[in-house]
Amino acid sequence: MREIHVIGIGAGDPEQLTLQAVRALRSTDVFFVLDKGEVKSDLVQLRRDLLEAHIPEGSYRVVEARDPDRDRGAGGAAYSPAVGDWRSARADVFERLIAEELGEDESGAFLVWGDPALYDSTIGVLEELLDRGTVPFAYDVVPGISSVSALVARHRTGLNRVAGPVQITTGRRLAEGFPEGVDDVVVMLDAHQAFRRYADQDIDIYWGAYIGTPDEILASGPLAETAPRIERLRAEARARKGWIMDTYLLRRNPKGQ
Template identity: 85%
Template sequence: MRKIHVIGIGAGDPEQLTLQAVGAMRGTDVFFVLDKGEVKSDLTRLRRDLLDTHLPPGSYRLVEARDPERDRGADGAAYPPAVGDWRSARAGVCERLMAEELGPDGCGAFLVWGDPALYDSTIGVLEEVLERGRVAFEYDVVPGISSVSTLVARHRTGLNRVGRPVQITTGRRLAEGLPEGVDDVVVMLDAHQAFTRYADQDIDIYWGAYLGTPDELLVSGPIGEAGPRIERLRAEARERKGWIMDTYLLRRRPADRGPGAGDRGPGTAG
């Protein structure tokens, strides 16, 4: 039976791969990549760099296919169906790749940014392929270092504070309001910089873009002070590269601590 590895590859740094990930890569015949187009071609290049760093030259085969377009304008009640349609289209592409490019007893792999269990669709897509019943395979999941872990490591801070919860959410959710009873909130997939609406509150932000890559950017501090700098850097980076991947941690300051008191990170941009 076909075997598929879903391998978490971290945020981009070749040194972030785990030994388990490298072992799975070395046992793989074909690596499948869903290309997001010319604008994000350096994402494919980064995957090739990872493979070339850890595998002998010429020892692997890379098969690319165009990632289906998603309706990014969908909002409200239309958003979940739009995501569902995109995942189904992705499942069709993955099904075809496995049927045409991988022998009945071959081993293939999908290289997933960060960790496959955190805001990634690959596991759900493969489950849909299995449900269709046209291609038989078994799969396993190799955890990776997420952008969240990389973010707090770069800022030299913790993800949560003693005895307190942390919540991971999206920019879409943050725009609806900060979660009740949670003082540490990690925000991913925020295309509209929802943090700006909290600039007048006692909240510190730890922001990072292109984490784990040579283009990495870091900013930290009170939202009121750091927010405009993040907006400027984000706009410049997006104009320069054509795309951006960023995430951030919002941290409410205790009432007895002044602005910036919770900022344990480097507070730099570079």
């Protein structure tokens, strides 16, 4: 039976790997890396650098494949079907990789940014592939340090306050309204900077981009004062690199409610 490891590799710093992740890396024969195109080629290089930092050279193979394009323009009722189509296209790629590149007595691995359980599709794609029944394999999941944990650590703060809840959501959801009953909100996958609509409220923001990498950028402070700076930093970074990965914590002050 082929074995697949889904390994959380943290937000980008090779030193953030857990001991369990390092053991999983060292037991892997073939690493599957999805290439998102020339603009994001440094994401592939970061994975290679991580492997070189923790595994003896020549003890593994790296197989790259092009990640299917996703319909980023789909919204409303079309959003979920578009994501489903993209996951199925990914399952096609996974199926080919496992069937053609992994021997029946070998182990393969997918390296997942942050934690595989938080806004990542790898587990769902593997489950869809298992449901097809075309390529038998077993898999396990190794948790990783998420960008959320790395963000608050870099800002030297916590996710929640005493006895208070914290909610993790997306930019798409935040644009629909600030979550009710929650004062601490972590926002991921925000391509349109939805935080701007709350700049007139008494809210602090803790923002970070490329967290854990040499390109890391941090900004924090009252949202009304910090939002313009974040917009500028974000635009400059995107122009320089061609892509951006960022996340942030919004902290609403009780006196402002």
